[in-house]
Amino acid sequence: MTYVVVGGGLAAGKAVETLRDEGFEGPVTLIGSETEIPYERPPLSKGLLLGTDAVDSVYVHTAQWYPEHNVTLRLGTTVTSIDRAAKRVRLDGGDEIEYEKLLLATGSTPRPLPVPGGDRALLLRTLGDSQRISAAVTGSSRVVVIGAGWIGLEVAAAARSRGATVDVVERAALPLVNVLGPEIAEVFAGLHRANGVTLHLGAQVEAVEEGAVRLAGGETLAADVVIAGIGVTPNVGLAADAGLAVDNGVLVDRRLATSDPDIFAAGDIANVDHPYLRHRVRVEHWATALNTGPVAARAMLGQDVSYDKLPYFYTDQFDLGMEYTGWIAPGEKAEVVVRGDLATREFIAFWLVDGKVAAGMNVNVWDVTDQIEALIRSGRPIDPERLADTGIALPDLL
Template sequence: MSARETVAVVGAGLAAAHAVEALRASGYDGHLVLYGAEPHHPYERPPLSKGYLLGNDERDAAFPHPAAWYDERDVDLRLTTTVTALDLDRHEVLTGDHRQRFDRLLLCTGAMPRRLAMADRSGAPVAYLRTLEDCERLRDALRPGTRLVIVGAGWIGLEVAAAARAADCTVTVVETLDLPLLRVLGPEVAQVFAALHRAHGVDLRLATGVGGIVRDGELADVHLTDGSTLLADLVLVAVGAAPGTALAEAAGLDVDDGVVVDARLRTSNPDVLAAGDVARAFHPLLGRHLRVEHWDNAIGQGAVAGRNLGGADDEYDRLPYFFTDQYDLGMEYVGAVGPEGYDEVVLRGDVPGRVFTAFWLREGRVLAGMHVNDWDAIDPVRAIVARGAPDVARLRDESVPLTDLTG
């Protein structure tokens, strides 16, 4: 690319931050425009349900780069700016009545919390967690004695539950499935998280849903489908996220639970790439498209997209990875089970004591693996998942070290 050309990045999250970094590192010295709807330069979201929400980390810990970093690299940072449309025929980004021409475009439009209509129209105290401001409002509300009802027992719901219990709140989690995280982990491991939260005083209302929410003065009456009612000072809705595909879809790009991209993160338009939570990317090792809403994926895809915007031809082939910290439990997970599911879980270690590893298999092939509080295990777990087909009998044999199964 010549210095006269322009790269535009729409969305100012973690993927965008690492894309800009990689693009400048590749030697690109052209015009680089970064659009963000929020007033902040790019930040990462795990602290919002972990360290910053808990009060263990400072606000600045959420930012991968200080504000001055963008000025030093001549990034045209346009914050508090909503992109209203993309004109791909004319290679233009539209923000109201302003048009910015581009040569290459990267979409990092992320994902937004799924809304619960009955909560939104109730007038009751209801919260979502996605932005820094969401986190700060929630943190201010977490005080001893606060009655918090969390709708949804996914990663965000459970991490907030742990933070709320640390603040001595009364916490009830409502989940329509039989166990928290059931779709992600299956019953063999999901029950570990159910036991963990119950041991820390969380009231888990499982296999039930929310039938209605009614404002009661400054409180919320939460009516459950099992006939019971909960009185809450605050209701947190944590029922998943939807990819921010509206711009891409309106512009005519291929969209299917995310912006569809190839292994090099290219969309159906050769001049447009997508990365991070919004990208449904083809994974060359897994052999299928998938969309991953996790920190590690945003960093890795952002870097690959940045290099490819600068003229490289790299594939993104890192296995999906995510982590969580809840109370005294730390976990790292690698891989993806996929839509066909698994037929065996191999557990090694002390499951009741919450120091163990787990592997999900289908037809003798390892699809995913994780450790709980076994911090030396992550490298062999990753290697075993990448290998895919170890000696399953030896994997089941706990006398065989994990490191012996990586080759």
């Protein structure tokens, strides 16, 4: 029987690649709802919007790779149900495919804007979405971005870099404040203000109208283009309908196996029983897709594998580049230690929980992610004063 992979993103693409790299010679079918071959999503809000990346650069493999490696593609096709007893997936056209092992990498869906006229706002998830936004944003455009999370800020930076007038509306007091805390969040607020973006913080959208966004309180923002980036919802309906355990994603063990030992999950939907962090972790970032796809593929082949990668993500906005490594459990209180200069936006920020480094974010400081990870994995309490001292090399802190 066939090994079936459901999804058209990076996790799915890397999974089928790994199956072949590990010597699996049986039939492999990849089923994707989009008509595109599997592609990566970070360029959609970065290089593609800026015009610095070619469209071909987003694909995980070339179109020729799949027939060359005997991978059957069923694109523009949606899996409507899973029959676990018969080990079959049913497709929207009525076909059924038997599977020996099944990987779900169904990704996420952007949350629609829940206000009158909210359907006027463009959402960003697919290659087509990115191309529509890119075509709509010109140097004379008045762009309103709703939501100052990572996607919202990246889109705002790309639009402003292309010469558009950009307003960002955010309900919180600062961009990313719930993730980074006020001190580091202010860095991103200052970055956008310095580049001509107008931030409307502590503000709420009341309606999206023809040519305008109306805020609670009556202020109206002129808008030729409205883009909403208010988060995503993991696509767990297929798994839930099949009776798999679902709770903030699809529950998987360290091998990325679901409650059905022949079905695995990777990417955005995987809520992993993380063996190092000793907590369930679901992360919606590029590195998760990159790394869970191969682990799931090896587990499907019966290998004794374990997904213990630390969460990692990055962003590029204007002249700021950032990498973040680590994870803080919801509700945990962390002490922030800054190594470097916030004013020049060249620093490393560390989050300490019980005196131990839980996460680190390097901003315009490079080639330190391995060192940050070593500090996290050491599990040792570290003196905050020494951690902040740029005269002490990071490896010497261990």
